[in-house]
Amino acid sequence: MKRIGLIAGAMALAGCAGVALAQSAAGIDDETEAAAERQGGPLPMPQPVTMAQRPNATGGEALYVEYCAMCHTANGMGTGLLARRRDDALLEERGDLAAAFVVVAARNGIGNMPAIPRGEVSDADLQAIGEYLAAGPHEVTP
Known part of the structure; x- marks a missing residue:
């Protein structure tokens, strides 16, 4: 794409x-x-994905929305940059992510994505996010 x-x-x-x-x-x-x-005017900017749009999200999905969605949902900068290299840039729609890869990529940074320190996202929370993404692809509606 x-x-x-x-x-x-x-x-x-x-x-x-x-x-x-x-x-x-x-x-x-x-x-x-x-x-x-x-x-006849330009379209408004899309609204960010927040827990208000996903009130039933729990576990890894809720943590993903809290910590990752601002960059990795349809209107996020991380998704736009990833779309230059992949057809399936939305992380939640991918079925090829391993939890360990997500953890390593987030903790160390990858490409333009900065490293996420333990002070921002705990190891347990990052593992839950990785497991949520690894269980994909997920059909989500913002």
Whole structure:
């Protein structure tokens, strides 16, 4: 999907259509998109995924939303950067992640992702997040 590079080029070439493409790829729903088209303006920024959108999340999923979603859901910077290298950039939609890989990648950093110190996310919480992602792919609705 290599979305981000394509989106930047599309925005430069197509003006408003590029904005619609970029925000559609970032998780804007069809109703919001249609309303913005009727008004002739740009689409609003998508809302971040928080526990308000997933009130029933528990365990690793709740920890993922708390610590990781700001970068790794549809409108997050980490997902956009990962989309340059992978077609399945949303971590929750992947079925090829091992819990140990998630823990090592988060603890040490990987690519543009900084290392996450134990003072921010405990070993037990990070293990729960890794196990949640390893059990994927998950069908989630923000």
